[in-house]
Amino acid sequence: MKLFDFWGGVHPAGQKHLSADQPIRIMPPPARLHIPLQQHTGLPALAVVKVGDSVLKGQLLAQGQGAVSASVHAPTSGVITAIGDFTAPHVSGLPLPTVTLDSDGEDRWLEREPLPDPFALEPEQVAAQIAEAGIVGMGGANFPAALKLNKARQAKVHTLAVNGAECEPYMTCDDRLMRERAAGIVDGVRLMLYALQAPQAVIAIEDNKPEAIASMSAACHGDPQIRVVVVPSRYPAGSAKQLIQLLTGLETPAGGRGTDTGILVHNVGTAYAVHRALRQAHPLISRIVTITGGAVAEPQNLEAPIGALVEDLLAFCGGVTGEVAKLLMGGPMMGQPLPTWQTPMVKGTNGILALTAAEAQLTTPSPCIRCGRCVEVCPMGLMPLEMSKRARCDDLDGALDFGLIDCISCGSCAYACPSHIPLVQYFEYARGVLEARERAEQKSKETRRLLDQRQARLARAEQAKAEAAARRQAEKRQAKAAKAGAAA
Amino acid sequence: MNLHLPSAPHTHAPDSVPRIMGLVLLAVAPATLYGLILFGWPALSLLLVTVLTCLLCEAACLSIAGRPVKPFLWDGSALLTGVLLAVSLPPWAPWWIGALGGFFAIVIGKQVFGGVGQNLFNPAMLARVALLVSFPVEMTTWLGPHPLFSSHAPGLFDGLAITFNGIPDVDGVSGATILGHVRTQLGMNHSLSQILPGHFQPGAAVLGWTGGSLGETAEWLALLGGGWLLWRRVITWQIPVAMLTTVALLAGGFHLLNPDRFADPALHLLSGGLMLGAFFFATDPVTSPTTPIGQLVFGAGCGALVYIIRTWGGYPEGVAFAVVLMNAATPLIDHYLRPRIYGRTWGGQSRPVKRPPTRPGESQ
Ligand code: SF4
Ligand code: SF4
Numbered sequence: 001m002k003l004f005d006f007w008g009g010v011h012p013a014g015q016k017h018l019s020a021d022q023p024i025r026i027m028p029p030p031a032r033l034h035i036p037l038q039q040h041t042g043l044p045a046l047a048v049v050k051v052g053d054s055v056l057k058g059q060l061l062a063q064g065q066g067a068v069s070a071s072v073h074a075p076t077s078g079v080i081t082a083i084g085d086f087t088a089p090h091v092s093g094l095p096l097p098t099v100t101l102d103s104d105g106e107d108r109w110l111e112r113e114p115l116p117d118p119f120a121l122e123p124e125q126v127a128a129q130i131a132e133a134g135i136v137g138m139g140g141a142n143f144p145a146a147l148k149l150n151k152a153r154q155a156k157v158h159t160l161a162v163n164g165a166e167c168e169p170y171m172t173c174d175d176r177l178m179r180e181r182a183a184g185i186v187d188g189v190r191l192m193l194y195a196l197q198a199p200q201a202v203i204a205i206e207d208n209k210p211e212a213i214a215s216m217s218a219a220c221h222g223d224p225q226i227r228v229v230v231v232p233s234r235y236p237a238g239s240a241k242q243l244i245q246l247l248t249g250l251e252t253p254a255g256g257r258g259t260d261t262g263i264l265v266h267n268v269g270t271a272y273a274v275h276r277a278l279r280q281a282h283p284l285i286s287r288i289v290t291i292t293g294g295a296v297a298e299p300q301n302l303e304a305p306i307g308a309l310v311e312d313l314l315a316f317c318g319g320v321t322g323e324v325a326k327l328l329m330g331g332p333m334m335g336q337p338l339p340t341w342q343t344p345m346v347k348g349t350n351g352i353l354a355l356t357a358a359e360a361q362l363t364t365p366s367p368c369i370r371c372g373r374c375v376e377v378c379p380m381g382l383m384p385l386e387m388s389k390r391a392r393c394d395d396l397d398g399a400l401d402f403g404l405i406d407c408i409s410c411g412s413c414a415y416a417c418p419s420h421i422p423l424v425q426y427f428e429y430a431r432g433v434l435e436a437r438e439r440a441e442q443k444s445k446e447t448r449r450l451l452d453q454r455q456a457r458l459a460r461a462e463q464a465k466a467e468a469a470a471r472r473q474a475e476k477r478q479a480k481a482a483k484a485g486a487a488a
Numbered sequence: 489m490n491l492h493l494p495s496a497p498h499t500h501a502p503d504s505v506p507r508i509m510g511l512v513l514l515a516v517a518p519a520t521l522y523g524l525i526l527f528g529w530p531a532l533s534l535l536l537v538t539v540l541t542c543l544l545c546e547a548a549c550l551s552i553a554g555r556p557v558k559p560f561l562w563d564g565s566a567l568l569t570g571v572l573l574a575v576s577l578p579p580w581a582p583w584w585i586g587a588l589g590g591f592f593a594i595v596i597g598k599q600v601f602g603g604v605g606q607n608l609f610n611p612a613m614l615a616r617v618a619l620l621v622s623f624p625v626e627m628t629t630w631l632g633p634h635p636l637f638s639s640h641a642p643g644l645f646d647g648l649a650i651t652f653n654g655i656p657d658v659d660g661v662s663g664a665t666i667l668g669h670v671r672t673q674l675g676m677n678h679s680l681s682q683i684l685p686g687h688f689q690p691g692a693a694v695l696g697w698t699g700g701s702l703g704e705t706a707e708w709l710a711l712l713g714g715g716w717l718l719w720r721r722v723i724t725w726q727i728p729v730a731m732l733t734t735v736a737l738l739a740g741g742f743h744l745l746n747p748d749r750f751a752d753p754a755l756h757l758l759s760g761g762l763m764l765g766a767f768f769f770a771t772d773p774v775t776s777p778t779t780p781i782g783q784l785v786f787g788a789g790c791g792a793l794v795y796i797i798r799t800w801g802g803y804p805e806g807v808a809f810a811v812v813l814m815n816a817a818t819p820l821i822d823h824y825l826r827p828r829i830y831g832r833t834w835g836g837q838s839r840p841v842k843r844p845p846t847r848p849g850e851s852q
Contacts, residue, residue: 007830013499241830241831245830251830251841253831253838253840253841254829254839256838260841262841326498332497332499335496337494353498359499360498361498361500369565369773370605370774370775370778371508371773371778372773372778375780375827381829382829383778383826385778403832414500415499418507418508424496
């Protein structure tokens with residue numbers, strides 16, 4: 001198949017050798033799990049269990065609420081010991097509502113009914129089952145998968161692009177999944193195609209994963225609907241916008257959706273989760289994570305229960321050796337720095353990275369020499385140096401004028417900058433200020449609306465009073481006139 | 489545990505400002521060494537004077553401004569400015585030309601603007617222009633090759649005397665560069681077919697066996713260094729290619745119109761500081777545009793100005809003027825010639841998907 005190209009991009013050192021040859025090991029549930037109720041874009045799920053309840057593995061813990069949300073299930077059997085705020089996997093370290101589950105060590109499944117053949121159901125019903133299983137985009141987007149499928153079906157998408165590019169350095173979870181569980185992924189792809197009512201799927205894999213390419217090609221051999229496409233290893237080939245450009249030469253319109261190009265992008269992990277949910281009634285309660293980095297004693301790929309703490313995951317991999325300079329959730333290009341070891345992994349966690357000081361390359365920034373590297377590597381066609389210059393002096397409108405909202409935070413610019421300027425950090429800062437500004441505007445608008453309402457109410461009351469008074473006057477006059485008439 | 493929490497990315501390309509400056513220094517080294525051999529000890533003294541002045545001025549300005557001296561001094565930018573200034577000066581220029589030039593480049597050309605990355609003009613080119621305007625005699629005293637250790641080359645002490653005391657027999661050794669010669673002769677209404685024979689030998693010009701600035705004579709070495717910088721991705725192709733092509737096209741066009749009045753492209757490309765300018769001065773990151781389109785326009789502008797100044801201007805050589813003039817246009821170019829943003833039109837509007845969606849792989 002003819003490939004196109006995306007703009008810019010960088011070639012960070014892969015470092016995948018640390019964990020790429022480690023088969024997926026299943027990690028038994030630790031004694032205590034912390035399961036955040038918001039592991040997805042949208043509203044947090046609403047807890048349907050109470051403290052003290054005993055739950056079985058796979059049992060619903062919290063129901064998705066509202067249009068955009070996702071349900072959360074128990075990753076093992078045990079007792080709910082707390083429902084409250086707990087550190088969330090986010091740099092802010094701000095807590096999120098979280099269910100704490102103490103394992104009873106039995107890992108007993110909920111009684112499951114035999115499943116109907118998904119292909120005998122309506123596409124909407126298949127999507128509904130995907131929603132019930134609490135599946136979200138597992139490549140890090142965290143958007144509820146069923147919702148994305150329904151919208152794409154309505155948009156008449158013609159191709160499902162299954163993202164197995166895994167362009168983040170160090171990360172090998174998708175690679176291992178494709179090597180070891182290719183049949184499950186391909187089955188999940190067929191199920192998603194059915195839910196989408198789309199005619200074909202392409203599975204995009206970077207050319208640095210020959211084993212995954214071989215096993216996926218074998219798994220979809222003979223299926224005319226699905227084929228494997230080998231894409232060049234260049235970061236960020238796995239970003240949805242860039243993958244679409246790579247496959248079709250089309251660009252997602254600014255402010256539009258990927259489906260405007262006729263393509264829906266889903267991660268291989270999501271496809272596998274769909275297969276498990278629809279074939280084995282296995283809701284999304286575990287996932288493959290890569291535990292790696294120079295500071296990890298035995299880098300590995302684990303199938304770990306959602307809600308396991310980072311310290312449990314690291315302990316299962318032999319702990320850390322030496323000083324950890326940076327602890328990340330995700331890869332080095334887009335991963336979130338973690339404030340503590342006591343952070344739970346969630347549905348969108350593809351890896352935990354413990355970097356040594358040498359790997360973390362902590363450097364001091366120097367002035368911009370206007371070399372243009374950042375412009376050259378930006379896959380979105382932006383001028384990062386100009387944006388950061390404006391963001392730094394709080395000229396938000398200037399930063400917006402240079403395309404701040406089009407930035408996908410891929411980090412290519414900051415990776416390439418010879419002056420080591422933390423460009424993305426300035427963009428995040430500017431976005432934060434912008435959001436605050438919008439919220440403030442929203443608030444003042446709301447206040448104004450309430451004020452107007454109050455004034456209108458007061459005015460109405462005044463008017464009603466005046467009318468009532470006028471009515472009374474009129475009645476009095478009438479009565480007087482009547483009296484006078486009677487007297488006459 | 490001492491965890492660092494700045495945002496992504498958490499890895500970095502193995503690159504830095506000192507590394508870039510170092511690579512440029514390496515790239516200009518062959519042409520510089522060739523110039524040192526060609527023009528002997530006085531050239532070496534001049535190079536040392538400019539480099540030392542640049543480093544001293546940089547250190548002095550940094551400490552006066554209260555900025556950290558060591559990291560900025562070691563980033564290599566002042567050293568590079570010193571070398572680039574020396575290679576663009578007449579090789580036997582007196583010491584005070586080098587010292588003034590170094591002072592001018594670093595203090596007026598760079599630190600007054602706020603130091604590395606902030607300057608509008610390429611410091612070395614700005615200094616060269618200022619010197620040429622202020623000291624036209626010293627700045628146009630050219631001499632033919634006096635290779636080191638040859639019979640007519642000055643020894644070490646004579647060389648020092650030349651730099652610090654002046655050239656003893658100026659008229660005896662000096663001569664015009666080919667561009668200067670062409671210009672004077674054209675002024676006397678001679679035609680090129682009379683002027684060039686015996687004076688312009690393309691072979692010698694390519695090899696660099698001619699008179700000229702310290703490091704600009706060996707076009708092939710400048711080309712080699714520039715090509716290496718391209719290969720190492722220190723510079724991009726847009727500026728040099730646009731600049732050289734523009735000069736070649738203009739020279740070719742006018743030469744076709746009137747071969748007796750306008751020199752051919754080979755003479756233009758192989759003389760003066762054009763190669764050095766195209767690869768080492770116009771590509772200075774700080775003072776050239778940052779976008780590919782901007783760089784094309786900038787390069788073409790430099791090329792056009794070089795040709796115009798050489799052909800109709802008041803000076804036989806125009807590379808320094810051209811670069812400095814285009815430097816002044818850089819902010820404007822960067823403001824108006826931005827790349828197209830993904831998913832947007834050139835005007836910045838959302839860009840609808842034009843073709844009806846087809847299946848990937850199907851022919852359209
Ligand atoms: S890469 Fe860094 S130094 Fe170069 S222009 Fe961009 S911000 Fe400036
Ligand atoms: S982080 Fe933003 S500005 Fe930087 S390269 Fe990625 S898209 Fe471009």
